[in-house]
Structures are given as C-alpha cells and as structure tokens.
Amino acid sequence: MTTSPLANLAIQTAELLEAVKALSSLEALREAEPLIIGKRSILSTLQKSLGGLEPDDRREAGAQLQQARRTVEAALELRRDQLALGARAERLASDRLDLGDVVVGAIRWPASSGHPGLVASTQRELEDVFVAMGFTVSDGPEVESDWYNFEALNIPPAHPARGMWDTFYVEMGEPETVVLRTHTSPTQIHLMESAVASNSLPIHSVMPGRCYRRDTPDARHLATFHQIEGLVVDRGITFADLAGVIETFTRKYFGPDISARLRPAYFPFTEPSAEFEITCTICRGEGCRTCSHTGWIELGGCGMLDPAVFEAVGVDGDEWSGFAFGFGIDRCAQMRYQVADMRALIENDVRFLRQFS
Amino acid sequence: MKISLLWLREFVELSESTEELRAVLDDLGLVVEGIEHVGEGLGDVIVARIDEIRAIEGADRVRLVVVDAGDGPLEIVCGATNFAVGNHVPLAPVGAILPGGFVIAERKMRGVTSNGMLCSSRELGLSDDHEGLMILDDLISPKVGEGLLEALSLTPDVVFDLSVEGNRPDAWSVAGVARDLATRLGRRLKSPAFAEPNAPESSATFASAGIDAPDLCGRLTVSVLRGVKVGPSPAWIAQRLQTAGMRPISNVVDASNLVMLELGQPTHPYDAAFVAGRTLRARRARSGEILTTLDGVQRQLAKAGRGLGDTGEDCVIVDGDDQVLGLAGIMGGASSEISRSTTDVLLEAAFFDPMTVARSSKRHSLRSEASIRFERGVDPELALRAAARFVEVLRESVPDLQWLSSPLDVWGVTPQRPSVQLREGDIERALGVALADAEVSRILEGLGFEVRLDVEGIFVVPPTSRLDIRSGAAGRADVIEEIARLYSYYRLPRRTPSWPEPGGLSDRQGLRRHVRDVIVDLGALEAWTPTLGSDADFELVHPGVERVRVTNPLASEESVLRATMTTGLARAWAKNVERGVGDVILGEIGMVFSHPLATKTPRATKGGVGGLLALNLPLENERLTVVLGRSEDSATTAVAFWSVLADRLGLADVVVRNDEVAPPGFHPTRSASLVDRETGATLGHVGEVDGDLLGKLAPTLQTQRLGIVDIDFDVLADAALVTRKSHLAQVPSRFPSAIIDLAFITPTNVHAQDLAHALRTASELVEDVELFDVYSDGNLPEGTRSLAFNIRFSSSERTLSEGEVAGAREVLIATGKRLGVVLR
Numbered sequence A: 001m002t003t004s005p006l007a008n009l010a011i012q013t014a015e016l017l018e019a020v021k022a023l024s025s026l027e028a029l030r031e032a033e034p035l036i037i038g039k040r041s042i043l044s045t046l047q048k049s050l051g052g053l054e055p056d057d058r059r060e061a062g063a064q065l066q067q068a069r070r071t072v073e074a075a076l077e078l079r080r081d082q083l084a085l086g087a088r089a090e091r092l093a094s095d096r097l098d099l100g101d102v103v104v105g106a107i108r109w110p111a112s113s114g115h116p117g118l119v120a121s122t123q124r125e126l127e128d129v130f131v132a133m134g135f136t137v138s139d140g141p142e143v144e145s146d147w148y149n150f151e152a153l154n155i156p157p158a159h160p161a162r163g164m165w166d167t168f169y170v171e172m173g174e175p176e177t178v179v180l181r182t183h184t185s186p187t188q189i190h191l192m193e194s195a196v197a198s199n200s201l202p203i204h205s206v207m208p209g210r211c212y213r214r215d216t217p218d219a220r221h222l223a224t225f226h227q228i229e230g231l232v233v234d235r236g237i238t239f240a241d242l243a244g245v246i247e248t249f250t251r252k253y254f255g256p257d258i259s260a261r262l263r264p265a266y267f268p269f270t271e272p273s274a275e276f277e278i279t280c281t282i283c284r285g286e287g288c289r290t291c292s293h294t295g296w297i298e299l300g301g302c303g304m305l306d307p308a309v310f311e312a313v314g315v316d317g318d319e320w321s322g323f324a325f326g327f328g329i330d331r332c333a334q335m336r337y338q339v340a341d342m343r344a345l346i347e348n349d350v351r352f353l354r355q356f357s
Numbered sequence B: 001m002k003i004s005l006l007w008l009r010e011f012v013e014l015s016e017s018t019e020e021l022r023a024v025l026d027d028l029g030l031v032v033e034g035i036e037h038v039g040e041g042l043g044d045v046i047v048a049r050i051d052e053i054r055a056i057e058g059a060d061r062v063r064l065v066v067v068d069a070g071d072g073p074l075e076i077v078c079g080a081t082n083f084a085v086g087n088h089v090p091l092a093p094v095g096a097i098l099p100g101g102f103v104i105a106e107r108k109m110r111g112v113t114s115n116g117m118l119c120s121s122r123e124l125g126l127s128d129d130h131e132g133l134m135i136l137d138d139l140i141s142p143k144v145g146e147g148l149l150e151a152l153s154l155t156p157d158v159v160f161d162l163s164v165e166g167n168r169p170d171a172w173s174v175a176g177v178a179r180d181l182a183t184r185l186g187r188r189l190k191s192p193a194f195a196e197p198n199a200p201e202s203s204a205t206f207a208s209a210g211i212d213a214p215d216l217c218g219r220l221t222v223s224v225l226r227g228v229k230v231g232p233s234p235a236w237i238a239q240r241l242q243t244a245g246m247r248p249i250s251n252v253v254d255a256s257n258l259v260m261l262e263l264g265q266p267t268h269p270y271d272a273a274f275v276a277g278r279t280l281r282a283r284r285a286r287s288g289e290i291l292t293t294l295d296g297v298q299r300q301l302a303k304a305g306r307g308l309g310d311t312g313e314d315c316v317i318v319d320g321d322d323q324v325l326g327l328a329g330i331m332g333g334a335s336s337e338i339s340r341s342t343t344d345v346l347l348e349a350a351f352f353d354p355m356t357v358a359r360s361s362k363r364h365s366l367r368s369e370a371s372i373r374f375e376r377g378v379d380p381e382l383a384l385r386a387a388a389r390f391v392e393v394l395r396e397s398v399p400d401l402q403w404l405s406s407p408l409d410v411w412g413v414t415p416q417r418p419s420v421q422l423r424e425g426d427i428e429r430a431l432g433v434a435l436a437d438a439e440v441s442r443i444l445e446g447l448g449f450e451v452r453l454d455v456e457g458i459f460v461v462p463p464t465s466r467l468d469i470r471s472g473a474a475g476r477a478d479v480i481e482e483i484a485r486l487y488s489y490y491r492l493p494r495r496t497p498s499w500p501e502p503g504g505l506s507d508r509q510g511l512r513r514h515v516r517d518v519i520v521d522l523g524a525l526e527a528w529t530p531t532l533g534s535d536a537d538f539e540l541v542h543p544g545v546e547r548v549r550v551t552n553p554l555a556s557e558e559s560v561l562r563a564t565m566t567t568g569l570a571r572a573w574a575k576n577v578e579r580g581v582g583d584v585i586l587g588e589i590g591m592v593f594s595h596p597l598a599t600k601t602p603r604a605t606k607g608g609v610g611g612l613l614a615l616n617l618p619l620e621n622e623r624l625t626v627v628l629g630r631s632e633d634s635a636t637t638a639v640a641f642w643s644v645l646a647d648r649l650g651l652a653d654v655v656v657r658n659d660e661v662a663p664p665g666f667h668p669t670r671s672a673s674l675v676d677r678e679t680g681a682t683l684g685h686v687g688e689v690d691g692d693l694l695g696k697l698a699p700t701l702q703t704q705r706l707g708i709v710d711i712d713f714d715v716l717a718d719a720a721l722v723t724r725k726s727h728l729a730q731v732p733s734r735f736p737s738a739i740i741d742l743a744f745i746t747p748t749n750v751h752a753q754d755l756a757h758a759l760r761t762a763s764e765l766v767e768d769v770e771l772f773d774v775y776s777d778g779n780l781p782e783g784t785r786s787l788a789f790n791i792r793f794s795s796s797e798r799t800l801s802e803g804e805v806a807g808a809r810e811v812l813i814a815t816g817k818r819l820g821v822v823l824r
C-alpha cells in the first residue's frame, strides 16, 4: 500500500491559510493568488497526483481536496474584503476635505452656458399662456390611490373604462389600490376637495405634472410622460367657455394661424366630452403624412365636468358648473420642435440637451 | 370597427362622397381611423386556369406557370406554390392597375417573359391572406375568362374603420351608425327584413330555457330552428363579413355574425343534438368548474381576480345536465359547436350584465366580438328581433328552414330606463346656446328617445339600446351631450371666459423656476432621468431599505421608484463620458420617493372602494440634484456652485458643515450638510459622488471626481425653515471703506464660516468679511490651519479714522480669541 498523496493535506492547508493571513495589501494578494489557489498552487499539484488512485479512493481524495480548496478560497475572499475595506478607509482618509474651508472667491467659473430641459421649458411656456388667461398653477402627487386616479373621476373599480389607461400598480395595500397616476386628473379631485373643505370655490387652475402608463416606449410615446390639465369650476360656465379657452390657448401657444376644433369623445369624468384637434403644425392644415392628410392633429381631451365627479367631491352642481381639459406637454414639445423620436427626451445625450435655450 | 358603405346604404340613403362621409362621422364622434376601398381596381382582373407548371432553370424561388384566361396559353412567372394544375386563380393581365396603383407590365426574368401576375387575396385588397394565390375553386365554380368581380359577385365597396367610444353601446352595429347618420342628415332610417316563426310546433315542446342568476343574465331567449343544412354562405354574406374583418365559416355561423354586425346583438347557435336535455340555462359558475373554450384554452371559472372589486363572478350557460357549455356572452365551448351534420339548432340571443361580462373578459384575458358588445351593453329588447333577422338571413341558403313558434323567452333583471328631465334653460346653461324645442325633439326622436314636452321642461326616456344614459343630473348631461353631438360641436358657440380672481404662480412654483434659471446660468444642462429604476440600482445607494415597487413593470430595470436622483444623474453623466461629451454639469428637479415604512412622514390620504380607507402612501420629496462632471470639478467646485445658488436665492447664511456620516451615495469624507444658521434646518448636501458607486455604474470612472449638490426643495421652499436676507435695498456708504486682512491660526474644530460670522457681527463698523486664503503646513501647530480674511470697515456717516479702524481691528482679534483662534 502506497502513502496517500494527501497525507500532508491538513498541514499544507494550514500553511496556505497562514500565507493568506500574512498578505498585507491588495496588490500582494493579487500576486500571490495563483500560488495559493491557481494552476501553480500546491492544491493543483495534488489534484494532478490523484490520477493514479483507484476510482473509489480517487473520489474520496477528490472530495477532501475540494473541501480544502473551498476553505482556502473562502479565507482568500475574506482577506480580499478586509484589505479592500482597509484600502478604501486609507483612501478616504487621505481624501478627506473640509468643505467649510473652500475659498469660494478663489474659484473662477468657466464661461459655458447651461440649457433648460425641453420639457421643462415647454411646461413653462404652457403655464405662462394659461397664467395670462387668469389660471393659477397647481401641483399634485405622482403616486395616487385608486380613489383619486379612478373612482372619484367616475371610473369605478373593475369598470371596463379602467382599461383605457394602461396602469402601473404599486405594491402597497390591497391589490390595485395604489397606482402611479395615469393622468394629471387626480389633481383636479384634490383641488376640488380642498376648495369644498375650505369653502374657496371658484377654481381656475392648470395642473402640469409627470404621469405614467404601462405602454412600451416608441417614437411617439414614453411610459413616463408629462401632462397639463386644466380645471375651471365657477358659476355659469358652459361648453362655449371650454371651446373658447381651448381656442384661445391654441392661438396663443401655436400661433394665430393654428386653430382648434372639438369632436365628440368619451371620458368618464366629463359629459359632454370632446377630443380637441388643432390645425396640423407641419402642413398648416394643407394635409400631410403627419396628420394622415386630414390637416388636423389630435392634441387632447376635454369636456364639461360630469355630475358624478361633482358628487364624489361634494360640489353642488346646481350652483357650480365647470370644465376640464388635458393634453401632453411632451407632445407639444415634440410638435413644436419636431422631435423625430420622443425617446431622445429621456436619453440625456448632451448633444441633444445643448440645443435648447 | 369596420363598417361597409354598401351595408350602411341599406339602412340610410347616402349620396355623399367618401370624404364628406368621413367628416360627418368624425363630427359625430365616430372617428374614422382608416378607409379601405374593397374591389376597387379589380375591374381588369380575370379568372385564369392553371394548365401547366414548369421549373425555370437556375431559379428556385419562382416557377413558370402556363394559364388559360380565355385567349389561349399565357406564360407567367410566379413565386407562390399553393396551387396545382386545374386550379382557377385571379390573373391581372399586362396593363391592369391593382389597388394601390400598382401597374402590371410585361417583365423578363431569367430569360422568360412574364405576361401578367397571378394574385393573392391581399394583393387584390380582398383580405389579409397572402399565404399564396387566391384559389377560386374553394369559393365558387369559376369560369375561365370571367371578370373576377362578377365571378365573386363582388361590388366595389368602401369600408370605414371607426373608433367607437365606450359610451356608445348602440354604435357597435351598422344599424346604430346608420341611425346617427340618418338623424344628422335628416333622412329616414330603413329597416331590414325580419322572419316570423313558421312552424306550428311550439318551441317549448322541443327545448327549454331558464335563468338561475337573474342579476347576471337579464334575458335569455332560445329559438328552435329545424331542418338546418349547414353549408357555405351566399357570396354577399361572405363579402359583408370579410369587409368587417371576419372570416366566413358556414351559413349558420355566418348568419349569427352578420346579425351581430348589423344589429349589434351577438347570438350563439348550438347544435341541439349535443345539448343535453335540449336545455339552456344561465347561472353563476361555481368554484372549481373548468371550461375549455373554443380557442382550446382550459379556464378555471369563478376564481376571484386580482383587480379591485373583482369577486370572480362568471356567468355561464349550462345544459340539462348542468354541464357548462360556454362563458356567457364571451365564448362558447367546443362540445355543441355547429358542424356539417347539424340539423337542429338552438339559437341563444340574450342580455347579460355588462359589468359581469367586462370583468370575466378581463379576468380570462378573453375578448371576442360578442364580449366587446355585451360589456358595453346590448339592447335587452333586441334578442328576438335578432333571432328573426338571423332566420331571415339563414333562409337564403336554407329555404326550408323551420322556426318553431313561441321562442323561449325568460327574463331576469334588466336595467331601468331612466326618465330624464331637461328643465327650462338646462341646455343653454350647459352649451351656452339655447336650442329650439323642435330641434331638440327632432334630434332625440331621431336617436330613438321618447320625448314629451311639458310646462316643466322636456321629459326624455332613452331607447333600450342606450344603456349609457344615466338618471338625474348625470342623465341630463348624457342627454345634452347627445343633443350637442347631433347638432354638431362645430356649430356650438365659443366664448373666452374671464373672472376677477388673478392667475399666477405660487411662491413655490416661482422659486422652482428661479432655481432652474440659476442652475442653467451656472452652466447646468437640465436632464430628465428615469423615475423607475432597478432593484440593484436602489440597493447600491440604499441597501436594505424598504422600497416602493411597481407590481407590473414593463421591465425589471424599471420596477422600483427612485429614492435619489444621484444614481440616475451619475449614469447619465457616465453615458455622456462614453459618448465623449462628459465635460458637463447635469441637473434635475424632480421627485424621489420613500416607502411609508421607511419614512416618519408618509403621505396620508384615502383610497379603496368609495375612498373609505385611510392609506399611507410614499413620501414624495422634491429635490434639486446637480452633478458636476467637468474636468476641473470636485467637492470644491460643488461648494462654489452651491454658494452662488444660495447667493442668487438670497439665503442669509447657510453653513457648509462637514458630515460625520455622509448621506447615501456621497463620498464619505467629502460631504457636507447645508445648514441654515438661524433655523438649524438642513437644506441639503454638497460634496462628491462616492467613487465606489461610480465604479459600479461605470468601472472606468471609479477614480473620477464627480461633484454633487443635492437640495431638498421641500425645505428650500418652506419659509419657516429658510432664512432669507432682507429684501430691502442697502445703499453702500458714500465714504471710503478701510480694508484690512486678518489671518488667524484656527483650530480644526472652529468652522471658517462660524469665525467669519463672529467677525461680521463683532462690530458695527464691519461691512463685510470674506475668506480669501486657507493655509496649513508643518510650521503651524498640530490641529490648526491658517484662515485669512479680507475685512471691510465702513460707516455711513463719516470716513473712519485710523484710530477707529485700529480699535475695530482689536475688537475682531478679541472676538477671535474667544473662539480659540490666534492672530498669526
């Protein structure tokens, strides 16, 4: 009977572990690694020597060797982490800077201009048009309960109309009770609820903001997008006021030769409802590919507030009436600047961002 | 929904051009999304017989086909392979112009001349089928040389693709669209022909019907049809179905589909031989029941859905053995399907509760032409009229058809028809224009409403087809919309309203704009980075922290709401470095989110059915984050960026205090808090992005310095937390200032800004104090550095004397001493 090639394995392993412990820097570790567990290591040499054993013995010896290798590897990884941590601590210590001691006056700022975001500046232009027409601007949250995003807007639970919005649901509470808002309309509900609570009707406000729909992005759509919503609740407001506001906005924002038209549509929260289209900004109404040769481009939806919405928020529909409208801010930007692919807006390519002033 | 002009013309006379009709339909809210011309350009296409098929040398994709189209053999090169000698196929001869303007010319290929083109169904604009040539033998008994249109009994037609809104259950049919057109154009609405039961035997002697769930099934009618012979439909029926995008199957199934398209009532024919007990009943599905629908999918019934308010209710049709035959109003099962051997048919025409159908259809991800109509609401009165129309249509191919008398007709609960009152002035209050009662009546009666004029106004009862019309104030709005729609939105007046309340931005919105302007002035490019990120990215900055997840993300990389903009901006910067344009400052104002369990101040709101539940939603925190990635940037320039911003925002005194523990994502030894001296509020942080974080986003950038300024906009916008400089103008003294420099050996624990503040407030004569040099080396005592200040003294009343300046200098030195600093 010959001596097992692994007779000294325990001692050899212990020596390797000692060697690992002695490593004093990451660099040393990198250098020593092949000798400890690599092809040139004693463990690899032993592995080769197992070839001559009987199959059963070889299996058993192989397992032993594997065990030893795992022990050494684990020690090496531990050491690597310790050294990395130490190196980081050292680096951070030498990097330490007291920011209270920065001599601001000594820093010369190079002349290079920044650029506002296309969507943000479009939003500002839109807000300005509405502010000039007497609107205030209101903000609202991006994560909403189903009450604000749907039910108070006359879209009851499991109603087929909920399918009109491809909703991102948030993992929170009962299933489908929390959503990323699919439109800015929930802000309407917040506004009306608080106006009723503080007895401060009327409301004339626009509500810009970020919305989300579970819609695969393409050249014309993003799953994250921006809308601006308008809400008027006042005495004696009619569909004529809605049509007038849409028309005035269209001319002020897109120019005097662009006008709006309304055609019947369905939204659960308005009745009567309308889609509004504007003269195609590419062909100025002559007809082109963008507008499918109709001369018109669909911009958004609008309508008179549905009595069911008034009921949900506690506004007396006999005293007050109102309208709402909404459309895409990014869409406006895309149309005005003829952005061929909407996805450019979220790619943050400096070459794109630098164009806008 | 695709709708044929020829078909519409059976209901209402229409002489308008296609474009005129498009405009009318659009204006009625039946938006035309496309127009197809069927059979147009087929005048030149003729029937040809395949006489010979030969290979062409050196070509493996095409073959030479010899056909006879009445004028002797003609050689044509053809790429299709789905035909054999003897088949009849459509031939477009040389000179023919196909739909879309494609002109057929003589072509030479591989030394062979092709004298025309053999066509597929799609090339002729007849269907989407392009799996090979259109084989006419399958459809008709073709005659060589006959024109294709005559051979197929095809009349050129125009098909409008209409988008029908969710509140127009009545418009999901040719008759419904025709009714709108007839009313708008002031024309008569014609009615198609309906059959009458023609067999004396009573239906009840042959079959039975029942409703066990009257709330789910409002009406179940079963007609018994005997002597049925299943075969192909007449050509006109096949064409009608094809224009609507449906495939002809057999005369019985086609008649059912035709009636659905025409009147809007889905019907379901069963082979009576395979319906146990010849009984159809509607009941609730029971938990554990399974149905294999016609599409071959096994479906678990009565299983609660995920959706809010979805209890899992399914309405099913069962036979006499209580076995489930189909999912009511959505899809049948395979067992009782019509086949070639069917002779007796039970025809189901029913009304099902729209919400039940909608929920079942969504839960089982199963939409059919029937479910689309039922979930919007089919006219409950329509069932037997649809059966009568079905029989009339089927009779064309089965003249001896027997319809047993007294069709079975069981009722459950159907929607109440509201009575809506339009009070004097209601229309004007809604639309801004008064309409004559006569015009209102004409419109509403045209749409099938019952109208009664009264001293108290107009009382209106909607037709049974208009389940969308509600009662009370909502019903009033619904009816007014119909009036406005038919009157035309285009004709309604426009008025730009005004009101006494001023418009404008809130302080917070004004501040947001101001901040945006300043960061742009300082050279930042405004970015828009994703709100939704990956779990891994979240973990990089906030390991182990509870996070807000999306249940149904588009991709796992977009499944978690961001808790910081640092990662997104650093990534955007890294990407630009890769593009070779990374020498920039990027900034963003946006929301970051904290899980309600990870914040002390979640957003309390209400939710759940009826909004009755108190809910804690994520905290939404608006922030301004700027990353400075120019070659000269570091924590130092970040401080400079901040201090210009603070100056432009008019902040009185915000101290840059080094952090003991850096905020997540920041360089641990190069970060400082921005603390309002008065209120103690932390406005944000300034420093560098942690190199380890950068290294994980882009390994080559680990050692780059990326400056960062991260401001909590919620704090910045809170007037109670932020101290601002007086807005009052300070006119500088007209007398000359005295300027001196003081350098102090300052212990490390004395903050430069604290010292400056102490000096600034030490004497009335101090106009300004500015740090201009920081110096430390081995010559200074351990744990100190030298801070040199530029100090400006002045008085608004006189030129300061040397003595006064010297005195003030002493005061400042004494002040320093109290803080433990020594003049150098």
Ligand SMILES: [Zn+2]
Residues within 6 Å of the ligand: A280, A281, A282, A283, A284, A285, A286, A287, A288, A289, A290, A291, A292, A293, A295, A296
């Ligand atoms: Zn155009």
